[in-house]
Amino acid sequence: MSWQARRVVTLLTREGCHLCEQAKPVVAEICSETGAELREIDVDTDPQLRAEYGDRLPVFLVDGREHGYWRVEEDRLRAALSA
Numbered sequence: 001m002s003w004q005a006r007r008v009v010t011l012l013t014r015e016g017c018h019l020c021e022q023a024k025p026v027v028a029e030i031c032s033e034t035g036a037e038l039r040e041i042d043v044d045t046d047p048q049l050r051a052e053y054g055d056r057l058p059v060f061l062v063d064g065r066e067h068g069y070w071r072v073e074e075d076r077l078r079a080a081l082s083a
Contacts, residue, residue, distance in 0.1 A: 007036040007081050010061040012043050012053055019070055020058040026072045027060065034081040 009031050013020035024040070031038040043049040043057065053059055059069040062080050 007034065008063055009036050009038050009067075009077075009081070010064070011038065011040045012049065012057060012059040012061065013040055014043055014057050017057050023058045023060075023072050026074060027077070030072075030074060030077050030081065034078060036081045 009027060011020075011024065011027055013024070028038055030036070041049065043053050056069050060067045060072065060077065062077070067077065067080060
């Protein structure tokens with residue numbers, strides 16, 4: 001049996017962001033289905049993240065690499081986490 005590291009989805013958000021609020025439950029559900037770990041970071045807590053992402057939120061990272069932003073592409077995210 002091969003050992004595989006748990007995948008990590010990082011959701012970059014901002015308080016008061018309506019798209020972020022819509023994305024959270026969708027990403028959480030997909031992570032639950034696939035066994036991925038979900039982490040959420042408020043970009044306003046980190047000046048470098050705030051400068052890099054500005055208003056292009058939410059942003060979805062899979063294992064530290066940008067996977068998408070604004071809207072969750074559910075099938076694409078599931079496929080990335082299942083690969």
